[in-house]
Amino acid sequence: ELKVEQNPLFLSMQEGKNYTIYCNYSTTSDRLYWYRQDPGKSLESLFVLLSNGAVKQEGRLMASLDTKARLSTLHITAAVHDLSATYFCAVDPAPQLNRDDKIIFGKGTRLHILP
Amino acid sequence: AAGVIQSPRHLIKEKRETATLKCYPIPRHDTVYWYQQGPGQDPQFLISFYEKMQSDKGSIPDRFSAQQFSDYHSELNMSSLELGDSALYFCASSLWGQAGIHEQYFGPGTRLTVT
Numbered sequence: 001e002l003k004v005e006q007n008p009l010f011l012s013m014q015e016g017k018n019y020t021i022y023c024n025y026s027t028t029s030d031r032l033y034w035y036r037q038d039p040g041k042s043l044e045s046l047f048v049l050l051s052n053g054a055v056k057q058e059g060r061l062m063a064s065l066d067t068k069a070r071l072s073t074l075h076i077t078a079a080v081h082d083l084s085a086t087y088f089c090a091v092d093p094a095p096q097l098n099r100d101d102k103i104i105f106g107k108g109t110r111l112h113i114l115p
Numbered sequence: 116a117a118g119v120i121q122s123p124r125h126l127i128k129e130k131r132e133t134a135t136l137k138c139y140p141i142p143r144h145d146t147v148y149w150y151q152q153g154p155g156q157d158p159q160f161l162i163s164f165y166e167k168m169q170s171d172k173g174s175i176p177d178r179f180s181a182q183q184f185s186d187y188h189s190e191l192n193m194s195s196l197e198l199g200d201s202a203l204y205f206c207a208s209s210l211w212g213q214a215g216i217h218e219q220y221f222g223p224g225t226r227l228t229v230t
Contacts, residue, residue, distance in 0.1 A: 033218065042205065043158065043221040088157060102171055103219065105157040 002027045002093040006106035014114050016078050021109045023072040023089035031092040032072045033103065034063050036085045043088065047074075079113045086110045117141055119222030121206050127228045128196050136191040136225045140208030146170065147189040148219060149181060150205040158205060164189055165211065196229045203227075 003026040013019050023032070031050055035043040047056045049065035049072060056063050060083065062075045072089055090103045120139040128134050140147050146165045150158040160173035164183035175181075178196075183189040193200060203226050207219040 042223045045218060045220065048218050102160050102173055107157050
Protein backbone atom coordinates (compact mmCIF):
# COMPACT_ATOMS: atom_id res chain seq x y z
CA GLU A 1 0.00 0.00 0.00
CA LEU A 2 1.35 3.40 -0.97
CA LYS A 3 2.43 5.59 1.91
CA VAL A 4 3.12 9.30 1.50
CA GLU A 5 5.08 11.04 4.21
CA GLN A 6 5.60 14.74 4.51
CA ASN A 7 7.95 16.52 6.81
CA PRO A 8 7.88 18.64 8.69
CA LEU A 9 4.19 18.54 9.65
CA PHE A 10 4.39 21.96 11.28
CA LEU A 11 6.69 24.78 10.34
CA SER A 12 6.91 28.26 11.78
CA MET A 13 9.35 30.54 10.05
CA GLN A 14 10.25 34.19 9.74
CA GLU A 15 9.47 36.25 6.68
CA GLY A 16 12.38 36.47 4.29
CA LYS A 17 13.76 33.03 5.14
CA ASN A 18 14.07 30.01 2.88
CA TYR A 19 12.81 26.55 3.70
CA THR A 20 12.04 23.18 2.12
CA ILE A 21 9.15 20.76 2.66
CA TYR A 22 9.84 17.12 1.85
CA CYS A 23 7.50 14.50 0.49
CA ASN A 24 8.60 10.85 0.45
CA TYR A 25 6.53 8.05 -0.98
CA SER A 26 6.86 4.31 -0.77
CA THR A 27 6.12 2.90 -4.23
CA THR A 28 7.03 3.75 -7.78
CA SER A 29 5.20 6.70 -9.19
CA ASP A 30 5.94 9.36 -11.75
CA ARG A 31 3.03 11.64 -11.01
CA LEU A 32 3.03 13.89 -8.01
CA TYR A 33 0.88 16.87 -7.13
CA TRP A 34 1.26 19.75 -4.67
CA TYR A 35 -1.80 21.49 -3.25
CA ARG A 36 -2.30 24.47 -0.98
CA GLN A 37 -5.17 24.69 1.51
CA ASP A 38 -6.15 27.70 3.57
CA PRO A 39 -8.11 26.99 6.78
CA GLY A 40 -11.63 25.80 6.02
CA LYS A 41 -11.09 26.29 2.30
CA SER A 42 -10.67 24.11 -0.73
CA LEU A 43 -7.48 22.63 -2.15
CA GLU A 44 -5.72 24.74 -4.75
CA SER A 45 -3.52 22.96 -7.26
CA LEU A 46 0.01 24.36 -7.22
CA PHE A 47 2.17 21.99 -9.24
CA VAL A 48 1.86 18.82 -11.29
CA LEU A 49 5.15 16.92 -11.60
CA LEU A 50 5.16 14.20 -14.22
CA SER A 51 8.67 12.93 -14.72
CA ASN A 52 11.95 12.33 -13.02
CA GLY A 53 13.87 15.55 -12.65
CA ALA A 54 10.81 17.74 -13.20
CA VAL A 55 11.15 21.18 -11.70
CA LYS A 56 8.44 23.81 -11.66
CA GLN A 57 8.43 27.30 -10.21
CA GLU A 58 5.68 29.76 -9.45
CA GLY A 59 6.62 32.92 -7.62
CA ARG A 60 8.40 32.07 -4.39
CA LEU A 61 7.57 28.35 -4.63
CA MET A 62 9.57 25.74 -6.50
CA ALA A 63 8.77 22.04 -6.65
CA SER A 64 10.94 19.18 -7.86
CA LEU A 65 10.58 15.45 -8.30
CA ASP A 66 13.15 12.68 -8.03
CA THR A 67 11.37 9.45 -8.90
CA LYS A 68 14.41 7.30 -8.20
CA ALA A 69 14.65 8.58 -4.65
CA ARG A 70 10.82 8.70 -4.43
CA LEU A 71 11.14 12.24 -3.17
CA SER A 72 9.59 15.56 -3.99
CA THR A 73 10.50 18.89 -2.47
CA LEU A 74 8.64 22.18 -2.20
CA HIS A 75 11.09 25.01 -1.68
CA ILE A 76 10.01 28.38 -0.36
CA THR A 77 12.23 31.34 -1.15
CA ALA A 78 12.12 34.56 0.89
CA ALA A 79 8.87 33.61 2.58
CA VAL A 80 6.07 36.14 2.95
CA HIS A 81 3.09 36.01 5.32
CA ASP A 82 0.65 35.31 2.46
CA LEU A 83 2.23 31.89 2.02
CA SER A 84 0.91 30.75 5.39
CA ALA A 85 -1.28 27.70 4.65
CA THR A 86 -1.25 23.92 4.73
CA TYR A 87 0.62 22.30 1.85
CA PHE A 88 -0.22 18.77 0.75
CA CYS A 89 1.65 16.54 -1.60
CA ALA A 90 -0.34 13.79 -3.29
CA VAL A 91 0.93 10.81 -5.26
CA ASP A 92 -0.74 8.86 -8.03
CA PRO A 93 0.25 5.24 -7.50
CA ALA A 94 -1.07 3.89 -10.78
CA PRO A 95 1.09 3.45 -13.86
CA GLN A 96 0.34 5.90 -16.58
CA LEU A 97 -2.70 5.11 -18.72
CA ASN A 98 -4.19 2.93 -15.99
CA ARG A 99 -7.62 3.98 -14.90
CA ASP A 100 -7.04 4.10 -11.18
CA ASP A 101 -8.31 7.30 -9.73
CA LYS A 102 -6.98 7.26 -6.23
CA ILE A 103 -4.38 9.80 -5.35
CA ILE A 104 -2.91 9.42 -1.92
CA PHE A 105 -2.30 12.54 0.13
CA GLY A 106 0.40 13.17 2.66
CA LYS A 107 -0.61 14.45 6.08
CA GLY A 108 0.12 18.03 5.08
CA THR A 109 2.60 20.61 6.30
CA ARG A 110 1.07 23.45 8.26
CA LEU A 111 3.19 26.48 7.45
CA HIS A 112 3.02 29.61 9.57
CA ILE A 113 5.09 32.57 8.47
CA LEU A 114 5.73 35.19 11.08
CA PRO A 115 5.84 38.83 10.00
CA ALA B 116 -13.05 30.01 -15.82
CA ALA B 117 -15.78 27.74 -14.49
CA GLY B 118 -14.94 25.80 -11.37
CA VAL B 119 -16.38 22.83 -9.54
CA ILE B 120 -19.63 23.71 -7.79
CA GLN B 121 -20.79 22.01 -4.63
CA SER B 122 -24.02 22.40 -2.75
CA PRO B 123 -24.92 22.96 -0.07
CA ARG B 124 -21.85 24.66 1.37
CA HIS B 125 -22.90 23.97 4.94
CA LEU B 126 -25.20 21.29 6.31
CA ILE B 127 -26.25 20.46 9.83
CA LYS B 128 -27.90 17.12 10.49
CA GLU B 129 -28.75 15.03 13.49
CA LYS B 130 -27.53 11.52 14.15
CA ARG B 131 -29.31 8.84 12.12
CA GLU B 132 -30.53 11.38 9.57
CA THR B 133 -29.78 11.34 5.85
CA ALA B 134 -27.83 13.88 3.82
CA THR B 135 -27.32 14.42 0.10
CA LEU B 136 -24.37 16.38 -1.24
CA LYS B 137 -24.25 17.60 -4.83
CA CYS B 138 -21.35 18.25 -7.14
CA TYR B 139 -21.27 19.91 -10.55
CA PRO B 140 -17.92 19.29 -12.30
CA ILE B 141 -16.08 21.65 -14.57
CA PRO B 142 -17.72 21.54 -18.03
CA ARG B 143 -16.27 18.80 -20.26
CA HIS B 144 -14.56 17.04 -17.36
CA ASP B 145 -15.38 13.35 -17.45
CA THR B 146 -14.30 12.20 -13.98
CA VAL B 147 -15.67 13.14 -10.58
CA TYR B 148 -14.10 12.28 -7.24
CA TRP B 149 -15.36 12.53 -3.67
CA TYR B 150 -13.09 13.09 -0.67
CA GLN B 151 -13.69 13.37 3.05
CA GLN B 152 -11.46 15.57 5.19
CA GLY B 153 -11.80 15.42 8.95
CA PRO B 154 -10.57 18.25 11.17
CA GLY B 155 -6.79 18.54 10.90
CA GLN B 156 -6.66 15.53 8.59
CA ASP B 157 -5.60 14.93 5.02
CA PRO B 158 -8.29 14.31 2.40
CA GLN B 159 -9.37 10.68 2.15
CA PHE B 160 -10.58 9.36 -1.17
CA LEU B 161 -14.12 7.97 -1.09
CA ILE B 162 -15.25 7.15 -4.61
CA SER B 163 -14.94 8.26 -8.22
CA PHE B 164 -16.93 8.12 -11.43
CA TYR B 165 -15.76 8.15 -15.02
CA GLU B 166 -18.33 8.73 -17.73
CA LYS B 167 -21.16 8.03 -15.26
CA MET B 168 -19.77 4.67 -14.16
CA GLN B 169 -18.11 4.04 -10.82
CA SER B 170 -14.42 3.83 -11.58
CA ASP B 171 -12.71 3.49 -8.22
CA LYS B 172 -13.63 3.08 -4.59
CA GLY B 173 -11.77 4.04 -1.47
CA SER B 174 -12.67 4.11 2.18
CA ILE B 175 -16.36 4.81 1.69
CA PRO B 176 -18.67 3.43 4.40
CA ASP B 177 -21.50 1.14 3.32
CA ARG B 178 -23.91 3.79 4.63
CA PHE B 179 -22.76 6.08 1.84
CA SER B 180 -23.60 5.77 -1.82
CA ALA B 181 -22.97 7.94 -4.82
CA GLN B 182 -23.82 8.22 -8.45
CA GLN B 183 -23.10 10.35 -11.47
CA PHE B 184 -25.97 11.46 -13.65
CA SER B 185 -26.34 11.96 -17.40
CA ASP B 186 -25.44 15.66 -17.06
CA TYR B 187 -22.24 14.57 -15.22
CA HIS B 188 -23.25 16.02 -11.90
CA SER B 189 -22.77 13.69 -8.96
CA GLU B 190 -24.52 13.15 -5.65
CA LEU B 191 -23.18 11.63 -2.47
CA ASN B 192 -25.92 10.12 -0.32
CA MET B 193 -25.18 9.55 3.32
CA SER B 194 -27.56 7.65 5.58
CA SER B 195 -27.68 6.81 9.29
CA LEU B 196 -25.35 9.70 9.96
CA GLU B 197 -22.91 9.39 12.84
CA LEU B 198 -21.03 12.04 14.76
CA GLY B 199 -17.83 10.87 13.11
CA ASP B 200 -19.21 11.80 9.70
CA SER B 201 -18.74 15.47 10.54
CA ALA B 202 -16.16 16.66 8.05
CA LEU B 203 -15.48 18.68 4.94
CA TYR B 204 -16.57 16.81 1.85
CA PHE B 205 -14.83 17.77 -1.35
CA CYS B 206 -15.73 16.99 -4.87
CA ALA B 207 -13.06 17.21 -7.55
CA SER B 208 -13.21 16.80 -11.29
CA SER B 209 -10.68 16.04 -14.00
CA LEU B 210 -10.41 15.33 -17.67
CA TRP B 211 -8.86 11.97 -18.36
CA GLY B 212 -6.34 12.15 -21.14
CA GLN B 213 -2.92 13.55 -21.92
CA ALA B 214 -1.09 10.31 -21.18
CA GLY B 215 -3.05 9.53 -18.09
CA ILE B 216 -2.64 12.83 -16.34
CA HIS B 217 -5.70 13.57 -14.31
CA GLU B 218 -5.01 16.73 -12.41
CA GLN B 219 -7.90 17.11 -10.06
CA TYR B 220 -9.63 20.43 -9.53
CA PHE B 221 -11.37 20.71 -6.20
CA GLY B 222 -14.67 22.33 -5.36
CA PRO B 223 -15.18 24.59 -2.33
CA GLY B 224 -16.42 21.73 -0.19
CA THR B 225 -19.51 21.01 1.89
CA ARG B 226 -19.07 21.27 5.64
CA LEU B 227 -21.26 18.63 7.25
CA THR B 228 -21.90 18.83 10.96
CA VAL B 229 -23.69 15.95 12.64
CA THR B 230 -25.12 16.70 16.10
